[in-house]
Amino acid sequence: MTDTSSAPQAASNANADAGAQAPMNNASAASAAAAAPAVPATSSASSASSASPAPASGKKPWETLPVTVKVNGESHGPMDVPAGLMMIDFLHETLGLTGSRLGCGQGICHACVVIVDHADGTSETVRTCITGANYFDGKTVRTVEGHATRDTDGKVTLAPIQQAFLDHFSFQCGYCTPGFVNAATVLIERLKRNPIARADLEAAITEGLNDQICRCTGYVRYYEAVRDVVLKTPGCIKDSK
DSSP: OOOOTTSGGGGGGGGSSOOOOOOTTGGGGGGOOOOOSSOBTTOOOSSOOOSOOOOGGGOOTTSEEEEEEEETTEEEEEEEEETTOBHHHIIIIISOOOOSOOOSSSSSSOTTOEEEEOTTSOEEEEOSSSSBGGGGTTOEEEOGGGSSEEOTTOOEEOOHHHHHHHHTTOOSSOTTHHHHHHHHHHHHHHHHHSOBOGGGHHHHHHHHHTTOOOSSOOSHHHHHHHHHHHHHSTTSBOOOO
8 A cells, every 4th residue: 555644644744744624604513513432523413522432332441342444545453442442542553543633532623534435435524533443343444644645756746635725825733634634525525426516616615614623714715725626626516508
């Protein structure tokens, strides 16, 4: 597999790793999240809980469950993983993939989201700070490290959305950018499968990024970057003719 562990973080390398931000009307998103072990980032509960998620299958947190997962094209496992271990810790401590950021630890800020790819070609973001590693058993996952590529000479080529975030200077501290990269990637891939009218693009960007929270910016440049990538990506916008 191509080693791109440092590349995705290049989307915010100028500010240390990859971080991100979210939409302008995102204050409402800060109140939506659930402390459950397996909750897609797109489905927020009405309130957030600071309690630790319950381990899977009624297991004690220290008991183990077998996990086999494909991350950025590379298979890992089977390995025994504590039932109470969150995916963010599995990524950091077991796989050494530290680009995904632990922010709130309650599923609110979405800095920690990764992409789960489904067999039907769809994808979604999932919050790793409140989702147990065992939930990802048998799944295919992309982290922020999986977007950029590196050639045989070691030259890194960023994914279009990563480059756009740099070009638009979308972030400041960059801590939340990994989550933003993943959320925007899912949005763009969805639009390629199901293109929309140009008039509906702003609403689609808001919907796709509204869960991401940033405490540094006003989100405008994130929106501008995503809009540019969508408009330059063939197949995302329906032909107006």
